[in-house]
Amino acid sequence: MATKKFMYLNRKAPYGTVYALESLEVVLIAAAFEQDVSLAFIDDGVYQIVEGQNPEGIGMKNFSKTYHALGDYDIKQLFVSAESLEERGLSIDDLMPLVWEDEDEDWAEKPSIQVVSNAELTKLMSDQDVCLSF
Amino acid sequence: MLHTVNKSSFERNSLQSCLNTIDDSSVILLIEDGVISAAKNTKSPMLADLAAQGRVFALQGDVEARGISSKVADNIKLVDYAGFVDLVVEHGTAVSWL
Numbered sequence: 656m657a658t659k660k661f662m663y664l665n666r667k668a669p670y671g672t673v674y675a676l677e678s679l680e681v682v683l684i685a686a687a688f689e690q691d692v693s694l695a696f697i698d699d700g701v702y703q704i705v706e707g708q709n710p711e712g713i714g715m716k717n718f719s720k721t722y723h724a725l726g727d728y729d730i731k732q733l734f735v736s737a738e739s740l741e742e743r744g745l746s747i748d749d750l751m752p753l754v755w756e757d758e759d760e761d762w763a764e765k766p767s768i769q770v771v772s773n774a775e776l777t778k779l780m781s782d783q784d785v786c787l788s789f
Numbered sequence: 790m791l792h793t794v795n796k797s798s799f800e801r802n803s804l805q806s807c808l809n810t811i812d813d814s815s816v817i818l819l820i821e822d823g824v825i826s827a828a829k830n831t832k833s834p835m836l837a838d839l840a841a842q843g844r845v846f847a848l849q850g851d852v853e854a855r856g857i858s859s860k861v862a863d864n865i866k867l868v869d870y871a872g873f874v875d876l877v878v879e880h881g882t883a884v885s886w887l
Contacts, residue, residue, distance in 0.1 A: 743828065
């Protein structure tokens with residue numbers, strides 16, 4: 656099967672709506688078909704990967720742990736909008752330390768998150784075969 | 790009156806509409822994605838004024854779910870579900886800004 660470049664655009668905060676969870680499900684499906692998958696977090700989507708989520712009090716499942724599994728599915732590129740973080744008073748230090756393991760370097764852990772400008776995101780999006788927005 | 794807001798102010802104008810029509814004795818409770826507006830640096834001077842008067846609340850479970858407990862502005866009071874009920878009892882008519 657031909658490999659295509661898929662980018663998933665995540666724009667919604669988790670828990671209030673089902674978009675974040677649904678996106679994650681579809682991301683894992685595409686990765687299982689060995690496609691070239693990357694994720695972008697923009698607008699309130701940046702809250703999906705904030706460290707320290709605890710939805711116990713609202714009776715929901717903490718699916719933020721699943722983002723840690725993305726590296727095992729060979730998803731190494733998580734782009735985060737610098738502008739979206741800044742508007743919300745957040746920085747990369749507020750995000751989960753997500754990593755992937757590099758087979759060629761004795762499985763060394765490398766950071767998956769890259770903070771990029773919206774201009775850089777524009778360019779990344781134009782390189783894709785498919786962009787799916789959630 | 791009690792006004793509840795359940796949308797992020799980055800996403801919808803629900804909070805702004807609420808602020809535009811609120812009277813001097815009403816209070817605001819931020820719930821669900823509305824708690825995102827309780828974080829510092831979300832740039833709503835009017836919400837900050839109301840918070841300084843002790844008239845802004847946020848639902849603790851929703852704040853904790855989103856991992857923003859340490860980001861909540863100082864004057865915004867966190868309440869649990871029992872506190873939500875108390876606010877309803879105390880302030881009578883409730884308006885939901887969806």
